[in-house]
Every structure is written in C-alpha cells, then in structure tokens.
Amino acid sequence: MSVRKLGKILKSVLPTALSVFISLVFVVDAHSNNVPVQSAQMDPKIEELIDRFAKTKAIGVFTKLSIQTNVTRLHNAFSDYHKGKQPPSIEELRERYDLMVQEMMFLVQDKDSELARDLYASRLLLWSYLSSPGNLVTT
Amino acid sequence: MNTSKAACSTKRYGALFFLLYMSMGFTTVSAEDTGHDILIANDIDTALTLQGIDCDGISELKQSDEDSYDVVCKSGGSFSINKTEGGLLSVVDQLTGLVFKGVEASLGAIPLVGQIFKKSDQLTEHDAEVVRSLFSIIELSGNECDVITGVDSNTADEHIVSCTSGQSYRVYTTVDGLVAVDVLST
Numbered sequence: 001m002s003v004r005k006l007g008k009i010l011k012s013v014l015p016t017a018l019s020v021f022i023s024l025v026f027v028v029d030a031h032s033n034n035v036p037v038q039s040a041q042m043d044p045k046i047e048e049l050i051d052r053f054a055k056t057k058a059i060g061v062f063t064k065l066s067i068q069t070n071v072t073r074l075h076n077a078f079s080d081y082h083k084g085k086q087p088p089s090i091e092e093l094r095e096r097y098d099l100m101v102q103e104m105m106f107l108v109q110d111k112d113s114e115l116a117r118d119l120y121a122s123r124l125l126l127w128s129y130l131s132s133p134g135n136l137v138t139t
Numbered sequence: 140m141n142t143s144k145a146a147c148s149t150k151r152y153g154a155l156f157f158l159l160y161m162s163m164g165f166t167t168v169s170a171e172d173t174g175h176d177i178l179i180a181n182d183i184d185t186a187l188t189l190q191g192i193d194c195d196g197i198s199e200l201k202q203s204d205e206d207s208y209d210v211v212c213k214s215g216g217s218f219s220i221n222k223t224e225g226g227l228l229s230v231v232d233q234l235t236g237l238v239f240k241g242v243e244a245s246l247g248a249i250p251l252v253g254q255i256f257k258k259s260d261q262l263t264e265h266d267a268e269v270v271r272s273l274f275s276i277i278e279l280s281g282n283e284c285d286v287i288t289g290v291d292s293n294t295a296d297e298h299i300v301s302c303t304s305g306q307s308y309r310v311y312t313t314v315d316g317l318v319a320v321d322v323l324s325t
Contacts, residue, residue, distance in 0.1 A: 067189060068227055073268070099276075105312070106276050
C-alpha cells in the first residue's frame with residue numbers, strides 16, 4: 001500500500017526532477033525552494049520522454065527516487081557552475097551528464113528498450129537545445 | 140431425522156469448504172506478499188547501487204514506517220531507506236549512523252565512495268560521481284568491481300574501468316543505442 005502511495009507521489013514529482021535533469025543549464029539557487037520554470041519552447045517530444053520515464057514500469061519506485069537524488073545532485077553542480085564556481089568545468093559536467101544518461105538507459109533497456117533508445121537519440125539534441133544561452137531559464 | 144442429518148452434513152461440508160477456501164485465499168495472499176517483498180528488495184538493492192553502495196542483494200527486509208524500510212545487505216551493511224519530504228532517497232547507515240541524503244555538494248554525500256575509489260586523497264566530486272555512475276552500471280550488469288582503481292575515457296560513450304583483483308571492463312553505448320559492459324580481463 002505504502003509503495004503504491006509512494007508511486008503516486010513519484011508520478012507527480014519525478015517529471016519535474018527529470019525536467020531539471022535534462023534542462024541542465026539553469027540559473028537557480030541550489031538551496032532555495034524555487035522551482036525552475038521551463039522554457040515555453042520545450043519540444044513536446046522531450047516532454048513526452050520525461051512523462052514516459054516517470055511512468056515506466058521497467059524500474060521500481062525506490063530506483064526512481066535514487067535517480068531523482070542523483071539528478072538533483074547534478075543539478076546543484078550545474079547551479080554552482082553558473083554561479084562561477086569551478087571546478088567542475090563544463091566538460092566535466094558533460095561527462096557526468098553523459099554517464100547519467102547511460103545509467104538511465106541501462107536501467108530501462110531490458111524491459112523498455114524503446115525508451116532507452118529514445119533517451120539515447122534525444123541526448124545530444126537535449127544537450128544542445130538546453131545549453132543554448134537562449135534557453136537559459138532563471139527564476 | 141434424515142433431513143436434519145443432511146442439513147448437518149451440508150453444514151459440515153460447508154464449513155470444510157469455507158476453511159479450504161480461506162486457506163487458499165491466505166496462501167495466495169502470502170505468495171503475493173513474498174513476491175511483493177522480492178520486488179521491493181530488488182528495487183531497494185538497485186536504488187542503493189545507484190548511490191554507490193555495494194549491497195550485493197538484500198538478505199533482510201523490514202518495513203519500518205509507511206515509506207521506510209530497514210534492510211540488511213548480503214555484503215554485510217545495514218541501512219534505513221526512506222523518502223525525504225523533498226521526494227529524494229534518504230539512506231542511513233545503521234552501523235555508523237551517517238545520513239546520506241545524496242544532495243549535498245560534498246563528497247560525504249556519496250556513500251562508500253572512499254571504498255570504491257581508493258585514491259581518496261586525489262578524489263574530487265567529479266571523480267566520485269564518474270566512479271559512482273560506472274560502478275552502478277557495472278554492478279547492475281551482473282559484474283563485480285568492489286574497488287575502482289582507474290578510469291580511462293576513450294569517448295563520451297566509452298569508458299575503460301579497472302578494478303582491484305585485476306578485472307577491467309569496457310562500458311559503452313552500442314550502435315543500436317543500448318549500453319553494454321564488456322569484460323576485458325578477469
């Protein structure tokens with residue numbers, strides 16, 4: 001019962017966390033409770049991908065929480081970077097981003113290979129789209 | 140009298156049937172519970188691996204609160220797992236009492252990474268995160284790498300990972316768009 005309840009909470013929270021993950025170039029206060037505002041030009045395909053990852057049954061609730069925790073940590077590193085704190089360099093953040101995408105792909109590829117492939121196919125597009133200065137989002 | 144006997148017999152068989160039905164019901168529920176526990180244990184094991192904790196499977200699982208579990212790992216560690224108010228995973232090492240919420244931008248937020256990557260004097264947050272990701276992919280692929288001793292990056296999609304006791308792995312993305320782990324040496 002509690003896990004189902006947890007699942008319901010995740011359904012509402014995870015899309016936001018994953019949006020944060022793929023919208024890596026944010027200027028936000030890492031320790032504030034401000035919720036990053038998404039660019040209005042977000043590709044519907046990206047939104048669909050986020051929704052599919054949040055809803056996939058290929059991984060469990062605690063696994064999704066764990067991913068969310070790692071995503072938040074990476075988001076905080078980006079936040080620090082945009083505040084001028086280095087390291088990490090942008091190349092290091094890119095390596096972490098790539099590895100986290102690989103982790104997510106690996107977790108779902110056995111039971112939801114289509115989602116894994118779509119994650120991979122969207123990876124470079126996401127990076128170039130979201131790291132473009134025009135798509136920087138501030139709170 | 141015969142009618143009464145028949146009624147009595149019907150009652151008896153009815154009761155037997157009821158007991159049989161109930162026992163079948165309980166058996167089903169029990170089997171479902173066991174299956175559910177296995178799913179939760181596997182889920183938590185994966186969640187811990189993603190945090191860099193080498194659990195090697197869950198040997199004991201106990202629900203301690205609504206969204207909390209206490210687990211004992213086959214590798215020997217004991218952890219309390221729960222969801223934080225912010226929707227993140229909180230892991231408490233029951234032996235040391237250390238709390239790992241995993242969001243603080245400090246090396247301490249990455250549990251046991253010092254054991255995974257023994258170059259702790261040179262360890263940066265970036266190193267720790269790279270190692271954590273590679274460790275989790277290798278472990279989730281069914282391979283073992285207790286301690287990572289070196290990482291070489293050929294491309295963004297390809298890493299060669301060296302482990303203690305001589306194993307090395309190639310972690311990469313195939314042309315089909317799937318992640319693969321090749322054993323290079325054991």
